[in-house]
Amino acid sequence: MKVTIDNLSKKFGEVVGVENLTLHIEDGEFVAFLGPSGCGKTTTLLTLAGIYKPTDGVIRFGERVVNTVQPKDRNIGMVFQSYALYPHMTVFQNIAYPLKLKKVSKADQHDRVRQVANVMGIGELLDRRPGQLSGGQQQRVALGRALVKEPDVLLFDEPLSNLDARLRLTMRGEIKHLQKDLGITSIYVTHDQVEAMTMADRIAVMSGGHLQAFDSPDELYDRPKTQFVAGFVGNPPMNFVDVSVQASNGRFFAETESLRLEVQKERGAPPASHGGPVVMGIRPEDIQIASDPNNGTVSGEIFVVEPLGREDLIDVRIGRHSFLLLADTEDRHQAGERVSLAFDMEQAQFFDPETEKSLLWQ
């Protein structure tokens, strides 16, 4: 089912939950709402669910306007961060609850619950109560309850946030697989950008009640349209430096008092013509520690080394600037060591410091 959101606003008195949101979600698409706490992503989800009524704007499921349709008449399934299982019901009763409300016959209820439970791998837990299950099992039950009525739209409200890291990884894969298998249009709210990047077809990045960007994960990563998106997507986060970009003899240089880096024409020309100070962004993976210093490298001092296991996260100070970068653990870098850095300026991003909009992509 296609989900169309046009100019949606939801206000709670004076407080703005979400403002002027326009999103067109395709049939069968997996869309993530990504943003920090209080950015309006859950508000939007609950408005889609029909728990909140929109203050303004139109929501369509397919061609049907659902603004004032009761949640029970929307045919949606929802999975909550807290699992929201009914503690007084068994696992079977929990999953059967949506069917019971639809007045599905007892025999059919039984068959469909069994079937869903087997898909979710909880077939042997049907007689237990939620209190007797682990977090991961509870989340499977919650997912089963959302799926059992064959919803048109699936809504996820940070469903994996309460699970431990390892389980989160498996569930991530399972949910993605299941969604592709069933082809149910899904909207997934999360503040974890890794979840959004790995699972979603497209990501709606939100901040302060506003949509920042709505694009595929690759697009968001390679061509961020705002500084917020650039900083929020990617882990470890992008480095930002205030620079000015100067043109001389058809070559372009990003400069600060302690840095002078050559930029390719396609990336250097727009910030140069913008004039004045701009914000340069460069991802940690685009900075290398050079083994042989040459005129393209910049020298700095290692401030701190954080071992991540597979690689080291290193904070290097150049003058008053600080850059995060990744290095092989084999190299055994130490704090205080002087190193030369090579910047891959083909990947550099430039933003207007006033509007925080990208100077490269519109």
Place this chain on the structure above:
Amino acid sequence: MSEQAKTGDTTVPRSRGGSNALKSYLGAYGFMAPAGILVIVFFLIPVAIVLYLSLTNLASSNFTSNLAIMEFIGLKNYQTLLNDQFARKIFFNTIFYVLVTLSIFNVSLALLVSLLTTHIDRSAGFVFRALWILPRITSPVVYILIWKRMIAEAPFGIINQFNEALGQPTYNYISTNPWVFVVVVNGFIGVSFGMIIFTSAIESIPRDLLNASLVDGSSKLQRIRYVIMPLIRWPLLFVVTYQTLSLLTSFVEIQLLTDGGPGLYRTEVWSLTAYHRALSNYFGNAQWGYGSAFAVLLVMIGVVLAVIYMRVFRFDELIAEPRVEAL
């Protein structure tokens, strides 16, 4: 301790373990002491005194400064009570009063008010609940005076003024329908207790759970039936139990409104009888001993009911084991 000895754990010496066990007992009793002392001073000791008094003939007619005149008369008071021609009527009055007030007001209406006020705008709900608390926080004398003024005979009573204005006959409500007003007057006070307990129980159901139910396809009414009601079972049983016992012992409002009348014991309840016999006898003879016999029976009925409720409702199953293992 023997467990430790069996498993061969020699790192903890026996004597240490023993004093630890003693310490943990002391800690537990220490924490129980404040409540325990209150129960002993304000319940067990008075019950013992009343129990003793009920076995004597102490009354104002034979009361002198010499308490030695007080005679121990065994179960004679209880014998008199059982042969009292009005005791049976008063007993059934009490059952009627408790059952009707409890079921209509203290439980059903309280539940209805909490469900309604938690399903409307929050601040409006608050206002309605605040109104329902007024009867409870108003001094009983003032509250009963208001009612008396409302239902007084023509031309004084407010309701009768309306009756007159509408050309209807006027009534002396206290003599025509005493029970209706005894129940309503007490019921209006009784609603607020259950209402507060139920409202807080409903409000403390996680929002996600309530939202999940709507998304799963329930209407608001189905949500009440399948999710809210089962989740407030404990408060519901608690209110039934607690309010039964408190209605059983309350008599101030009845005393002020009808004083057990009109006529002979028409709205007299057991606890009011205990008061009348022991402290406010019409003939001027305060029969402390005999009144105590009534009071003792009431305490026994209360204790028996409480035990039955706890068994039938399985309160022990509703309470989780404490997470703290030892102090």
